[in-house]
Amino acid sequence: MSKNQIPLWEVFIRPRNGLAHKHCGSVHAADEVMALQAARDVYTRRGEGTSIWVVPSAAITASDPENKDENFEPALSKVYRHPTFYEIPDEVGHM
């Protein structure tokens, strides 16, 4: 069986106590139903999740690592974008 007959899917699991689905790996599956089952069998064997998303790997558009510098370097010098220059009143408590 040639590999490209079985597409790749990216798997996102929402952990028990977390809010957001997190990327945890990938599976091969013929379609979305089988991908969900494969993800369940491969990535939730130890009670890791309460919800699964699968996304065709081909549907993901990724940034080019070659453009890393122009994409991300300019942000490094802009510390004022971090909200660390405020005095938080004690009454607010933990934010």
Added chain:
Amino acid sequence: MADRATVSREALTAFLLRLADDHLVLGHRLSEWCGYAPMLEEDLAMPNMALDLIGQARALYQYAGEVEGKGRDEDQLAYLRRERDYVNCLMAERANGDFAHTMLRQLYFAAFMEPMWRGMRSSSDAQLAGIAAKAEKEVAYHIRHAGEWVVRLGDGTEESARRMVAAVEALAPHVDELFESDAVTTAVAQAGIAPDPATLRAAFDAVVGPVFAEAGLQWVETPFGRTGGRQGRHSEAMGYLLAELQYMQRTYPGMTW
């Protein structure tokens, strides 16, 4: 334990051993795929299901030993009986064949057990009701997983369809045995412990029918079915299976892990 008075210890033990043997033997067969599955995803999925089955077998053996009252524990019942003492259905012991055959067998067995567990959830026997509540969720997934594969293989490539049709033909003589009634099943059903297998055929058909329709598969009638497993009369495959299954306990009696 309620209603124990209305069913003999022997009948309940016999019933529990049938179920336990089905699950142990089929679980062992599925586990043989570990390391050999056609893809990594299935190499985890099949042992996952095998572990469900062996876990269910374990609970049933523990309880069977308790009901039997002869001091036999789960290991003695699972690993130290002789071939003729095993009372699993013949379908469970069949060699795995190809992936299509394995998935169809899994679908059949799960479609048989799902209504059985559902019925036992309200069993007059509290211990069995507890085992059933857990097992019912596990078997529901087995139906889904095996069913989706049967659809995709039956309605897949020319080769996968040919293999699926061959599996339907090979397994056809083994279906009726699941639904056999005898004095044991009657006694257990009358005590409200578990449904009589004969009453589960409609539920089985309601699961398998739509899968076959979607897969483009035809049901095959066989002139006569294979039977005998519930009386301990097994196929040739059983001896080889037990040789491997029992090796560890026979070589190192009483070993624990």
